[in-house]
Amino acid sequence: MAVCDSADQPTLNDAKLAVHSNDVEGQKAEVKDFDYTQRAQWLRAAVLGANDGLVSTASLMMGVGAVKQDAKAMIITGFAGLVAGACSMAIGEFVSVYSQLDIEVAQMKRENRSRDGSESNEENKKEKLPNPFLAAAASTLTFAIGAMVPLLAASFIKEYRVRLGVVVAVSSLALLVFGGLGAAIGKAPVGRACFRVLIGGWLAMAITFGLTKLIGSQAL
Secondary structure (H helix, E strand, C coil), rough: CCCHHHHHHHHHHHHHHHHHHHHHHHHHHHHHHHHHHHHHHHHHHHHHHHHHHHHHEEEEHHHHHHHHHHHHHHHHHHHHHHHHHHHHHHHHHHHHHHHHHHHHHHHHHHHHEEEEECHHHHHHHHHHHHHHHHHHHHHHHHHHHHHCCCCCCHCCCCHHHHHHHHHHHHHHHHHHHHHHHHHHHCCCCCCHHHHHHHHHHHHHHHHHHHHHHHHHHHCC
16 A cells, blocks of 8 residues: 555656646746737837837928028927827827727627627727727827927037938937837837838938928029
């Protein structure tokens, strides 16, 4: 009888260790399998808002700087772009995401009518539905943050050419930061994201500056 008990004891211990090991592996798997698409709603709105605020405001200021050397004109133009752009982003993002919400809710109702869905599945689907208010708030706030970068950079520079160079340099650095931050949060390749954002910002500023300079030189 004693021999039987001693033989059974390692088996029980092995079973406990196996259960503990499975629990640890399950927790690790949950961490590895974290669905980063859940972040996509607010992350997309935040990154879009920051990049749009930075690029549009810097481009506006560069456009005005192409035909006027007055620092006050550049700053007023940039501030007007900040206010108008933030309002536009808030309204546009709210309408867009609300339309997406209506479509997904309607689809969920059709699926529930076609088959009996469990409450847990329905709750999971509701958690993944887009939030129009969150998306609009994220877009507005980050747009204003992005737009403040070139505004602050131009506010302390009196020399015309230096001011333009500082706006481009500071905006380029901010574009790299925003692009890298968005990629890091979403677990995407950082270098590729930074490159795309930087090239897009340069193109926007260059085209705005060039076209405005061309039109201004024609004295229209």
